[in-house]
Amino acid sequence: MKRLPSLQTIQAFEASIRHGSFTRAAEELHLTHGAISRHVQKLEDWYGKALFERQGPRVRPTVAGEGLRQRLLDPLHGLYQALETPVRPRRDALYLSTLVSIAQTWILPNLDDFKQQCPNIDLTVATDYQVLSIPPASKVVALRFGQFDHRGLFAEKLLDESMVAVASPAWLARHGADPAHWPTEDMVVHTATPWPATLKTETGVTRLPLAQGARFNDAQLCLQAAAHGMGVAWTRSQMARTALERGDLVAIEPLRQQSDRSYWLVCREELIQDPTLVLFRRWIHDVIGGV
CATH class of the missing domain: 1.10.10.10 (Winged helix-like DNA-binding domain superfamily/Winged helix DNA-binding domain)
Structure with missing residues (x-):
């Protein structure tokens, strides 16, 4: 040859x-x-x-x-x-502003899945309580719970929510499920979601005692206080779901009502078609769709 x-x-x-x-x-x-x-x-x-x-x-x-x-x-x-020398895929940075409760409920348990689904996105998770501003041309997305004022931003409702009374099994064994017998100092308070005075149930209207227990400005801390046996908390069903499934908390039925607030995704209008935002929205929809 x-x-x-x-x-x-x-x-x-x-x-x-x-x-x-x-x-x-x-x-x-x-x-x-x-x-x-x-x-x-x-x-x-x-x-x-x-x-x-x-x-x-x-x-x-x-x-x-x-x-x-x-x-x-x-x-x-x-x-x-x-x-040809392999070229590393271009990486994009995404800044997520959210609540501690949302981060612990949806983001942290699903981060491994996010890395697999979006391997070229560097995600920064920052916890705070308000969307003060989202700078132009910044890849920032916010996840919030509330009655959101659009304020010129793109705002997408992700999920409605219900509120439920929860307590640890040990606390319920001591005090029972009848609100009339609850010590007022054991009704744990989330300052942003105070206890209702009454609740409509299938048997009529249930009057609740005045809540005078420990007060927290963070919903996740309030939930953890209830799991530690400090009392009964009025909390979001989604946030309590994992603790209820584990048996750390018990839902006190029928003390439940539909919330007038919802979960929202918020970003600037001009970024809604950005490939990084599109991937994140698709991923968070999948996460929420699985709950």
Whole structure:
């Protein structure tokens, strides 16, 4: 079997056809005009046919030269791909502003899934209580619970919510499920979601004692206080779901009512079609759809 021409010879041939000039092929490959001419002559000798017609400073492929060029296209492309240094996928940064309760309910338990679904997004999770502002052109998305004022932003309702009274099994064993017998100092209070004075149930209206227990400005802390046996808390069903499933808390039925607040996704209008925001919205919808 004949020894194949060198890669530089084949490159000289390909560049000469592409440019229609030995001179320009030489400039591209950082060779002299004479070196290109010698490489082409070697390939013609090896191939046994003329590959170019010389027309002054210009060259054009013969039928044999064009046929060889066509056959070399795929092998050369494959060689370039094999030798090309892999380029790391471009990474995008996304800043998520949310509540501690939402972060612990939906974000943290599903972060591994987020990394798999969105491997090129660097997610920063920041917890705070209000959407003060979202800077223009910043990839910032907020997840909130409340009655959201759009204020010129894109606001999408994700999920409605219900409120329920919960307590630890040990606390219920001591005090029972009848609100009339509850110590008022054991009714744990979330300052942003105070206890209702009455609740409508299937048997009528239940009056609740005045809540005078420990007060917390964070819903997750309020829930944890109830799980630690400090009393009964009025909390969001979604937030309490995991603790209820584990048996750390018990829902006191029928002390439940539909909330007038919902979960919202918020971002700037001009970013709603941004690929990073599109991926995050799709992911959070999947998370919420699975609850």
